Amino acid sequence: MQRSAGLYGSLIVDVADGEKEPFHYDGEFNLLLSDWWHQNVHDQEVSLSSNPFRWIGEPQSILINGRGQFNCSMAAKFSSNSSVSQCKFRGNEQCAPQILHVRPNKIYRLRIASSTALASLNLAIAGHKMVVVEADGNYVQPFEVNDLDIYSGESYSVLLRTDQIPSKNYWISIGVRGREPKTPQALTILNYFPTSASKLPTSQPPITPPWNDYNHSKSFTKSIFALMGSPKPPKNHDRRIILLNTQTKVNGFTKWSINNISLTLPSTPYLGSIKFGLNHAFDQKSPPDNYDSNNYDIFKPALNPNSSYGNGIYTINFNTTVDVVLQNANALAKDVSEIHPWHLHGHDFWVLGYGEGKFRDEDEKKFNLKNPPLRNTAVIFPYGWTAVRFVADNPGVWAFHCHIEPHLHMGMGVVFAEGVHRVGQIPKAALACGLTGNKQN
Numbered sequence: 001m002q003r004s005a006g007l008y009g010s011l012i013v014d015v016a017d018g019e020k021e022p023f024h025y026d027g028e029f030n031l032l033l034s035d036w037w038h039q040n041v042h043d044q045e046v047s048l049s050s051n052p053f054r055w056i057g058e059p060q061s062i063l064i065n066g067r068g069q070f071n072c073s074m075a076a077k078f079s080s081n082s083s084v085s086q087c088k089f090r091g092n093e094q095c096a097p098q099i100l101h102v103r104p105n106k107i108y109r110l111r112i113a114s115s116t117a118l119a120s121l122n123l124a125i126a127g128h129k130m131v132v133v134e135a136d137g138n139y140v141q142p143f144e145v146n147d148l149d150i151y152s153g154e155s156y157s158v159l160l161r162t163d164q165i166p167s168k169n170y171w172i173s174i175g176v177r178g179r180e181p182k183t184p185q186a187l188t189i190l191n192y193f194p195t196s197a198s199k200l201p202t203s204q205p206p207i208t209p210p211w212n213d214y215n216h217s218k219s220f221t222k223s224i225f226a227l228m229g230s231p232k233p234p235k236n237h238d239r240r241i242i243l244l245n246t247q248t249k250v251n252g253f254t255k256w257s258i259n260n261i262s263l264t265l266p267s268t269p270y271l272g273s274i275k276f277g278l279n280h281a282f283d284q285k286s287p288p289d290n291y292d293s294n295n296y297d298i299f300k301p302a303l304n305p306n307s308s309y310g311n312g313i314y315t316i317n318f319n320t321t322v323d324v325v326l327q328n329a330n331a332l333a334k335d336v337s338e339i340h341p342w343h344l345h346g347h348d349f350w351v352l353g354y355g356e357g358k359f360r361d362e363d364e365k366k367f368n369l370k371n372p373p374l375r376n377t378a379v380i381f382p383y384g385w386t387a388v389r390f391v392a393d394n395p396g397v398w399a400f401h402c403h404i405e406p407h408l409h410m411g412m413g414v415v416f417a418e419g420v421h422r423v424g425q426i427p428k429a430a431l432a433c434g435l436t437g438n439k440q441n
């Protein structure tokens with residue numbers, strides 16, 4: 001859970017020398033979004049690993065570039081009984097929001113990334129529309145939105161045209177989606193030159209869509225298509241893996257499981273144990289490629305909620321094409337199914353489609369093979385499925401997991417390995433623990 005303790009940052013990859021981006025902009029901002037708890041991360045881990053289970057709850061603040069407020073909502077300035085004086089920022093306080101200073105009639109690129117531990121977010125800028133042009137480092141067919149959903153692990157570029165009255169400033173607001181929010185919106189200001197940055201916007205901050213308006217989320221997510229000319233997926237797959245996502249119990253402890261296995265990472269890193277053939281370093285039996293879909297009702301809590309721990313891996317033949325269908329289901333409590341953003345290491349995948357209910361073989365006919373977006377994170381909606389396709393062309397061992405930190409801690413992930421014998425020398429630091437601690441390459 002290091003991410004929720006603050007271990008994150010952004011890497012911006014520029015286009016190669018001599019290449020041009022397929023859009024123009026005059027300036028850019030980097031907005032790295034995260035969530036923040038007052039309880040320290042070790043206590044959170046203990047709570048999550050306890051029986052009875054104690055959930056970490058919703059974050060106390062949403063942070064923009066590491067800065068946020070608590071008990072001092074800037075929006076309070078707009079309520080009639082607010083003690084306005086408490087909330088004045090000079091701009092140099094640690095928690096003062098980073099203000100976006102812009103010039104009128106220009107185009108700005110906002111690079112927005114979410115490294116939240118839990119929260120799904122929605123970002124809106126009062127009075128302005130945004131044009132989405134890039135998702136997870138891949139260009140998309142530009143489309144215009146009033147607000148943008150972003151799940152943990154995702155990143156977007158949007159173009160913002162500063163075409164509003166420049167004698168005013170405008171709120172940028174970020175609120176929680178997908179879980180009943182108990183966290184105030186994060187706020188900052190779009191400041192037009194030459195207006196003073198301390199002049200407060202005259203209109204209210206944009207209101208986040210209702211947390212459970214999943215149609216709003218789906219309509220955004222399903223508007224994302226690859227830019228024309230982007231690499232297309234292979235027409236067929238060599239293997240299909242269906243991963244049922246369930247909240248389960250292992251020996252009375254609350255866990256998340258994939259095809260009834262809750263991932264517990266071994267103490268020896270996989271790469272070294274596979275390369276050196278250390279067969280006892282992790283379960284040699286592969287986890288299943290499917291679940292008992294004929295007899296499992298995804299709309300109800302499981303009849304038998306018990307699962308087991310495991311750390312076996314999916315070994316994928318090198319250079320083959322794999323479809324993964326992520327199947328959501330009901331959690332332990334009745335009528336609860338949550339959002340999970342799944343993130344793949346080492347590859348981009350094409351998002352071929354989303355569906356409601358249980359995935360059936362005939363759903364494959366509806367896959368988008370024409371212009372599916374290439375991404376590294378894809379969300380599953382409550383009681384729905386999401387299908388992704390990737391080519392296993394990157395030798396190594398790769399995690400594929402729910403990017404919600406407490407969920408991964410509770411076992412919500414799988415491990416893929418491909419072409420490990422092609423991996424060259426493994427750096428010593430990557431072998432420094434477990435059974436490979438004394439291995440020389």
Ligand SMILES: O=C1O[C@H]([C@@H](O)CO)C(O)=C1O
Pocket residue numbers: 055247331338406407410
């Ligand atoms: O993993 C989770 O546990 C809680 C809840 O299901 C049990 O308290 C919650 O909201 C999660 O996302």
